[in-house]
Structure formats: structure tokens, C-alpha cells
Amino acid sequence: METWLIIFISLTLSIIINHxxxxxxxxxxxxxxxxxxxxxxxxLWLTTSLFDxxxxxxSLHSKYGPILTLHTGTRPTIFIADHxxxxxxxxxxxxxxxxxxxxxxxxxxxxxxxxxxxxxxYGPTWRILRRNLTAKILNPSNIKSYSxxxxxxxxxxxxxxxxxxxxRGAVQVIGHFKYAMFSLIxxxxxxxxxxxxxxxxxxEVQRPLLSNFVEKRLFSFLPSLSKFLFRKQWEEPMRxxxxxxxxxxxxxxxxxxxxxxxxxxxEGKALLSYIDTLMDLELPDDKRKLEEQEIVxxxxxxxxxxxxxxxxxxxxxxxxxxxxxxIQEKLYMEAKEVVKxxxxxxxxxxxxMPYLKAVVLEGLRRHPPAHMLVPHAVSEDTMLxxxxxxxxxxxxxxxxxxxxxxxxxxxxxxxxPERFMTGEVFDMSGSREIKMMPFGVGRRMCPGYGLAMLxxxxxxxxxxxxxxxxxxxxxxxxxxxxxxxxxxxxFPLQAQIIPRRS
Numbered sequence: 001m002e003t004w005l006i007i008f009i010s011l012t013l014s015i016i017i018n019h020x021x022x023x024x025x026x027x028x029x030x031x032x033x034x035x036x037x038x039x040x041x042x043x044l045w046l047t048t049s050l051f052d053x054x055x056x057x058x059s060l061h062s063k064y065g066p067i068l069t070l071h072t073g074t075r076p077t078i079f080i081a082d083h084x085x086x087x088x089x090x091x092x093x094x095x096x097x098x099x100x101x102x103x104x105x106x107x108x109x110x111x112x113x114x115x116x117x118x119x120x121x122y123g124p125t126w127r128i129l130r131r132n133l134t135a136k137i138l139n140p141s142n143i144k145s146y147s148x149x150x151x152x153x154x155x156x157x158x159x160x161x162x163x164x165x166x167x168r169g170a171v172q173v174i175g176h177f178k179y180a181m182f183s184l185i186x187x188x189x190x191x192x193x194x195x196x197x198x199x200x201x202x203x204e205v206q207r208p209l210l211s212n213f214v215e216k217r218l219f220s221f222l223p224s225l226s227k228f229l230f231r232k233q234w235e236e237p238m239r240x241x242x243x244x245x246x247x248x249x250x251x252x253x254x255x256x257x258x259x260x261x262x263x264x265x266x267e268g269k270a271l272l273s274y275i276d277t278l279m280d281l282e283l284p285d286d287k288r289k290l291e292e293q294e295i296v297x298x299x300x301x302x303x304x305x306x307x308x309x310x311x312x313x314x315x316x317x318x319x320x321x322x323x324x325x326x327i328q329e330k331l332y333m334e335a336k337e338v339v340k341x342x343x344x345x346x347x348x349x350x351x352x353m354p355y356l357k358a359v360v361l362e363g364l365r366r367h368p369p370a371h372m373l374v375p376h377a378v379s380e381d382t383m384l385x386x387x388x389x390x391x392x393x394x395x396x397x398x399x400x401x402x403x404x405x406x407x408x409x410x411x412x413x414x415x416x417p418e419r420f421m422t423g424e425v426f427d428m429s430g431s432r433e434i435k436m437m438p439f440g441v442g443r444r445m446c447p448g449y450g451l452a453m454l455x456x457x458x459x460x461x462x463x464x465x466x467x468x469x470x471x472x473x474x475x476x477x478x479x480x481x482x483x484x485x486x487x488x489x490x491f492p493l494q495a496q497i498i499p500r501r502s
Contacts, residue, residue: 029387031065031069031387033068033071054371057398060079061398061401078396080398081401082402083434088385089389095443096378096379097378097382097389098122098444099378100119101377101393106241109238110300112296117130118301118374118444119374122443124284128281128284132281137272138450142272143454145272146192147347153183156183157177157459161467162497169496170472171496173318174311174493177459178308181307182202184306185302187273188274189302189303190255190273206300210308210485248299249296253292255273256279259279304485306448308369308485309370310452312488313369316366316489323415323476327359328468331355334355335353341501345462350454350458356461358417358421359417360456360457362415362416364403364456365403368487369438371398371487372399373397373440374440376394376396376444377395378390378395379391397440399437399438409435466499468498472494478491
């Protein structure tokens with residue numbers, strides 16, 4: 001009885017809030033869109049799955065234009081599918097559009113109340129968290145110091161691929177790609193002395209968090225009610241988070257003890273890991289060090305951003321190379337011109353392989369792992385295309401739509417790396433213009449995009465250098481999509497390999 005009383009009060013409050021919010025936002029000149037239902041907002045949230053949301057939005061954009069409004073509960077949610085508008089918002093008005101909306105549902109727990117780089121409000125805390133990652137971990141010298149780890153992980157990947165092919169006569173690559181990318185990030189987070197069983201334990205508790213991503217988003221849009229109306233759905237993500245803390249916190253404490261026991265002779269010889277920098281970090285607002293649960297959230301963020309999306313992109317690229325053997329052969333011949341007959345393509349060799357870069361860029365254009373960016377918010381009510389973008393809303397950018405726009409890209413559905421072989425260096429930052437933005441652009445652009453590009457180029461180059469990849473039984477490659485943490489192949493790639501050299 002008490003629970004239903006709370007629900008009734010929450011519903012009543014939501015109706016009141018919705019009434020005043022609707023009155024306020026209807027007076028403002030919001031971008032057009034369908035009329036909301038009281039409390040719930042747009043009926044789209046009640047009738048459409050997250051994966052089908054994109055096609056529904058595509059239809060709405062054709063009706064209402066490149067910028068439209070849906071209501072999520074009592075908050076306006078704005079979707080932008082136009083390159084020029086995205087450039088105006090994220091580049092020309094970058095500081096205004098650099099904020100984040102308040103977290104909802106389990107995101108409050110998983111981000112330690114928005115204390116991660118991707119979720120933090122725009123301000124001093126976000127700046128120091130991002131600067132710590134980019135200046136200490138993602139700087140060129142530190143990335144280069146992990147080159148032997150990438151070589152080790154590449155060999156492990158090849159061993160796993162060859163073992164499966166020997167047993168089955170085919171390779172389902174995605175599981176191997178996920179483990180390889182996860183291993184790379186694990187080493188960068190915890191140091192190069194991490195053991196294999198520790199990596200597997202971390203992966204065991206991190207993987208459910210990623211697979212639970214879609215489900216938890218389905219009931220997070222009404223945070224005031226979801227704990228009561230979706231109690232069962234809350235139990236599972238809470239259990240996943242607890243398991244994650246049970247594994248990561250002992251590793252954090254162990255690393256801290258080791259760091260304290262190091263003397264000046266040994267200090268600095270080990271590779272700098274992300275966990276080392278987080279233990280030293282002081283938050284500017286509170287003048288305090290990070291708590292263990294907050295470090296867990298920051299580590300989890302790096303695992304999420306650096307593993308699933310990169311593995312998904314790697315599979316999409318390889319699938320297209322299998323589907324288009326002439327492109328695969330052209331890439332192999334480029335490698336042959338650069339590295340001759342060595343066993344492995346070194347990282348320094350990648351700079352001399354423009355067609356490789358074109359293949360990776362085309363893969364990211366045609367199959368961006370995320371079809372929308374993490375939602376943005378404005379720090380104050382502002383204007384865009386003669387419409388009001390309200391402070392109490394969120395702003396979403398349609399990444400895939402921009403990469404598939406026929407007004408910008410000729411024959412956008414085709415996989416054509418040659419479109420990036422014009423002699424100009426493609427501007428991934430979007431500072432001059434936005435043609436595609438798989439990593440976002442502007443102040444909230446993914447800080448790890450350089451590392452992701454290195455991983456994609458390095459592994460694509462070496463996988464093609466080591467093996468010829470063919471379809472199983474000459475079957476056509478199905479490029480249908482499905483939504484997990486990233487947009488992945490609905491039917492995971494199965495391929496045969498022919499070793500090019502022993």
C-alpha cells in the first residue's frame with residue numbers, strides 16, 4: 001500500500017511538473033515535432049524499441065526537417081541530422097553545447113553521479129578528468145611505450161584465430177576481437193604486469209554491464225518512477241555493478257599498495273597506467289582525492305569506450321574486405337610495397353599506408369559503431385536555426401545519417417575507400433566542416449579517437465598481411481545491423497583464412 005502511495009504521489013507531481021514544463025516550452029520556439037503525451041512525453045518511447053528508434057527518427061526528419069523535438073518524460077529531446085547545424089552547434093557554439101543532461105536511472109550509479117569524462121557537466125571537474133587522460137595516458141610518448149603490448153596482443157589474437165580455424169575450418173572473429181581490444185585497454189589501465197586470469201576476471205564483470213546497456217536505457221527515461229515501476233529491472237544492473245566493484249576495487253587497492261612501496265630506484269621504470277594517474281588526481285571543486293567507487297566508474301568508462309566500439313569497427317571493416325576481395329588485395333599490395341617480407345607490420349610503417357587509412361575511414365563512415373553521440377546539453381537557452389534549444393533538454397546528433405548523406409557522399413551505401421584518396425588529409429575534428437563524426441567533434445569529441453585509429457590501422461594491416469580472408473563456402477556477407485553497446489553485425493562474420501607466410 002505504501003509503495004502505491006509513493007507511485008500515486010510521483011505521478012501527481014509528474015503531471016504538475018509536466019503541466020508547467022509544457023506551458024514553458026510551448027511558449028518557446030522549440031524545433032518542430034509530434035505532440036507529447038502528458039507524463040510520458042512522445043508516444044515513440046512507448047511503441048518503439050531503441051534499435052527501431054533510428055528508422056522512426058528518419059521518418060520524422062523527413063516530415064519535420066533536419067532538427068526536431070521529441071519529449072522524454074517532461075524534458076524536450078532534440079535530434080539533429082544535418083551537417084551544417086551540427087557544425088554550428090558543436091564547433092561555432094562549442095562552449096554552449098558542451099554540457100551534459102542530468103543522468104537518469106542506473107547511469108547515476110554507473111557514472112558515480114556523473115563523475116566520468118563522458119558524463120560530467122562541462123566545467124572544472126570535466127576539464128581535469130579529461131586532461132588527466134589525454135595528457136598522461138593518451139599522449140604520443142605513453143601510447144608508443146605500449147607498442148610491445150600491442151605486438152603481444154596481436155600474436156595472441158593470431159594464435160586464437162588459427163586455433164579456431166584448425167578446429168572448425170572457419171573463424172567467428174568478433175569474440176577474438178573483443179578479447180584483444182579488452183586486453184589492450186586492461187594493460188593501459190592497470191599496467192603491463194597484469195596477468196591473463198586477472199584480465200579474464202575483469203572482462204567477466206565488465207561484459208554484463210555492456211550487454212545490459214540497451215535494457216537499462218529502456219526504463220531510465222522516467223527516473224522518478226522507474227525504481228518503483230521497474231523494480232525487477234533495477235535488481236540486475238545493481239548486481240552487475242556490485243560484481244564489478246568486487247573485482248576492480250581489490251585491484252585498485254593492490255596497485256595503490258604497490259605504488260606506495262616503490263622506492264625511487266624502481267619508480268618510473270614501469271609503464272604509466274591509468275590507475276596510477278587516478279590515484280594521484282585531486283578534484284578541483286571538493287579538493288579531495290577520488291573515492292574507490294569513482295575510480296571504478298572512470299576505469300569502466302575507458303573499458304566501455306575502448307573495447308566494444310573498436311572491436312565492432314574492426315569486424316565491420318574485415319567483413320567489407322571479405323565481401324570485396326579486390327579491396328583486400330589492393331590493401332595487401334600496398335603493405336607489400338611498404339614492408340616487403342617482414343613477419344609483422346610495425347606501427348611506424350602505418351604512416352606510409354594511405355590506402356589503409358582510407359579503408360579504416362570508409363569503415364567508420366559506412367558503419368559507425370555509434371549511430372548517435374552521447375547526448376549533449378546547452379549551458380543556457382540558446383538559438384539554433386531560429387529555434388530555441390532549452391537548457392532543460394538534451395541534444396542528440398545523428399552520426400550515421402551524416403555519414404550516409406547523399407548530398408555529401410556520392411553513392412553513400414557503397415564501400416569505397418577511394419573516396420578518401422584525394423590527397424587531402426581528412427579533417428576528423430570537423431573544425432572546417434563536418435562530413436562525418438564517428439568520434440564526435442568539438443569540445444566533447446572522444447579523447448581516445450587517436451588511440452582507436454591506431455588500433456584499427458595496426459590490426460587491420462596485420463590481419464590482412466598475415467592472412468587472406470575469404471567467405472565461408474563463398475557465401476555473401478550479410479551486413480545487417482543490430483544494437484548492443486555498439487551497432488554490430490546482426491550475423492557475426494564467419495570467415496576462412498589462408499596464411500600468406502609462415
